[in-house]
Amino acid sequence: MTRIKIFLILITILGVITAQEVEIKTFKIKYISASHIYLQGGEKDGLAVGDELIVYNGSEKIGRIKIEFVSRYSASASVLEKQRDFKIGDIAKLVKEEKTAETAISSQKTDSLISERKMPPYQRKRTAPRALKTKIDGYVSGQYYYFKDLGARKLNFSQPTMRLRLKIKNLWNRHYNFELRFRSRYNLRDKSFSANVPKSEWQNRLYEFTFDYNAPGAFLTYKLGRIISNAFSGVGYIDGALANLKLTNDFYFGLFAGTQPDWRTSNFQTEIQKYGGYLKFERGKFGSKKINVTLAGVGEYHGGTVSREFMYFQVSYYHGRRWNIYHNVEIDVNRYWRKERAKESLSLTGFYLNANYRITSSISASLSYDNRKNYYTYELRTLADSLFDDAFRHGLRANVYFKIFKDYQISLNFGLREKSTDANFSYSYGLNVTRRNFFSKYNRMSFRFSGFDNIFATGFSPNATFSRYLRGGHYLTFSYGNYYYQIKNINDNKLNHWIRILGQIELPARFYINSTYEYDWGSDVKGHRLLFELGYRF
Template sequence: MMKLIATISAILLLTFTGNAQEVFQKTIEGRVSYVSMQNIYVSFPSTEGISTGDTLSIKSGDKLIPSLIVTQTSSISCVTKPLTGIEPDIDDVVIGRANIVSKAPEVKIVTKKPETERAEKEKISAKRKEKQRIYGRIAVASYSNFSNTDVSDNQRMRYTLSFQGDHLGGSKVSTDAYISFTHRSGEWSQIQDNIFNGLKIYSLALKYDISENTDVWFGRKINTHVANIGAIDGIQVQTRYKKFTFGLAGGTRPDYTDYSINTNLPQFGGFVAHSFKTKKGNASTSLAMFEQMNGNKTDRRFAYFQHSNSLVKNLNVFASCELDLYKLENDVPTSTLDLTGLYLSLRYRPWRKISFFTSYDARKNVIYFESFKNLADRILENETRQGFRFQVLLRPFNYFTASLNAGYRYRKSDPAPTNNASAYITYSKVPWIDATAAINVTMLNTSYLNGMQYAFNLSRDFCKGKLYSRLNFRVIDYNFTNSPTGMFQKIGELSLSYRILKKLQITANYEATLEDSNLYNRVYLGLIKRF
């Protein structure tokens, strides 16, 4: 009788759960692992269900503040950019909401010998390691510009696909892709002349796991161990042995004019990386050597070194440098050792409520193939990225954050030094309206301009987090050294983002720039579907 009851119970359980599938939203807790001048890196136990474009929140007391936008993801970390002037500190708690598809396991009643059960468990364990994970995003966006001046109005459409598939069909094959296509109204002829004037393939690659520790990538891919080199069109092989990772790569560089494939720009090289963890922290070091060519001639031969560690309590260190090993002197190839890129940063947090950050940046300027920033933002970014930078971050009490920043740069090519300073004050629980408010003042002084920028930001969630709203107002007051006219602008911005379904989101943004009697308008509309 007991066997009969057990059998009937198992059959009923199989009937109700065998094909059950549920989509639910899971809250994942991560921590800030590294903060650079451009990005904030967040580590998670797993990023399954988190996609590019998602908003992450920083935990402040008992309140979650939407603070970070995800720009890239890996299996256990996210690269993000701040939404406001708040710059989180190392080890700050970050909350993400991931959409997870859960399928109930099948229930089977099988009687096997112990040896067979052991073999079966080993097979199941191997299959679990190759469990398929697929997540991505499809987005359609419209960027419209119009004004009351003689400047021609324009509209830009942008379509993007972001896709990452791990162990497709339970196999050893994985894929990674990030593709965008952009075109302006009335300029379709440029796309017809060259499809890559609109099509940008930032990543499109397949990975095959040769073994548990060795894999190979085919296609266009940025290797995180040598990210400064950029995308590699070709083949990349890497293998792990204990705490070491060894890699080789060969192929070509994307064309620097339109980011298309250019077989006339070959490159090849290799790297070795070492990382380890202790109870006090972790450390990682990598060294790479690459040769880049133009046709059959050497264009550049260089070495790249990178190191980061948190072995000393409350101290995070990061350093990277590039050394050119080759140059032409009077058309004669010679070996050299020139430091062509250097970045150093230290973050010290002696107490929970205060942290200090300093850095030196002598890296080359970034080239953007796509940019949607206005003129004031581009000027500020170009003039503050390089040089020395100092920051003090204060959190004297709950919900309140203050940040003081200063920067200094002097290059041989600069007629005069560049100085900048800024202050942020953020309060995340404004009485009566339960919103986050931020105030920012920035001073910029260069060889060709000096001026101030004032900003006020207010943001709040509605409808239990489904609707995110943001209101921003800025005043730009720049005076140009060699021009009697300056730049005085008042910029107002309103952003709304509504999550229609768990994986469907619509975003609208309006920005108005008032300059003298001229009004410039920018409208953004976007629809994002995640899967």
């Protein structure tokens, strides 16, 4: 009996060690203010408000911080404890789940665990589900943009804007979530351009308005409202519902139905209905090996008339942090009037491939191929063939990133594109050089040069930017640039310049101010631009 107990204890310890594998994400400290620590990473990297991170200098643990605000690409945190002062470049580690064999055994004696296993199910202790905490994230802001035209046309323009982004997670302390993205603008011109461009107009955009249930491991999850799903990015927006069924640990089946918002104005409309379903396979996790495969079928209809029917196939694979690949394909199924216009039953209307490879810790590269084409829909069914470009985008793009020494970063990119109607290729190129700690650890200097050449025009644009990070999360940016282009068929040369000053001030109680001033002069435009924004972060 004693041997059996010892054996069960060893199995328990081994299970805890292997099952509770620590998932660690690391973030560099990029700036330190009097009250906050700013990290190089944000929401897209898995950070959320309330997360706690352990700060290391090398292998030495020097403190602990807590995330107070997170945006898509950055985050700020408050200090919970520290053994010594933090420095820019220190590493903060986010530990999603950290249990050791010792803490697991101390929290429940092994003998009691063995005895409980022998009990009938109705006598076993039930563990209460972990309480969830409602989290609110987002921002609301008011903007004012003004352009003073100093040219001969005097096309002065003003534009007040209201923006709102609201995310509520774990409503009622359960796995219910709500998300809202909205923008409202009022355009006011001194002169009316035409009947299609009036002197004044409202432009409102509802990008997302969703309520969803998304409990980990649940058999059924769903979304309601204005939805766009990353499970099948080629499907686009729908106003309706999406249900997702977890068939196994790796396979998911989904159905969606609704109407399609107006693609010009984002307004709700009922003329176009959209239905479909998808099958998804997902295995692994980021940071090691992860594969995601989705096959979807979609139908769009204008009443009883087909607008578009297509199949969508998407694959992504991550091989640790070394390399990853993403690929999607769209195949249109042509029936009725669409078959008459396309002259075929099946059309390859989309093909996109992107691969990224981390050569060393300081060098990475990416290559993408894009062959997405136009396709006929109900709205375009009467468009003349001469105006319908059969191969709107077809080309390659390559990027290379270098990190030289400690503070220099260099990136190069080159793109090549061809249309079926073009005699020659069009190409674009770019170079970006950034120097951190430019005379001071709070300064950044960057230089960018880009250019293009196609059958209509050729041109280039150099610019330089100096940024200064101040205490308290404030920063100030100065930049100068120009762009030159030549219209080939009339041999007309144009040169324009601009200078820009941009700043951000962090106010108390999560308020902030963004402001930009720009002066333009040259062949096409001369005038002042001013953008002011006052916002509040939730």
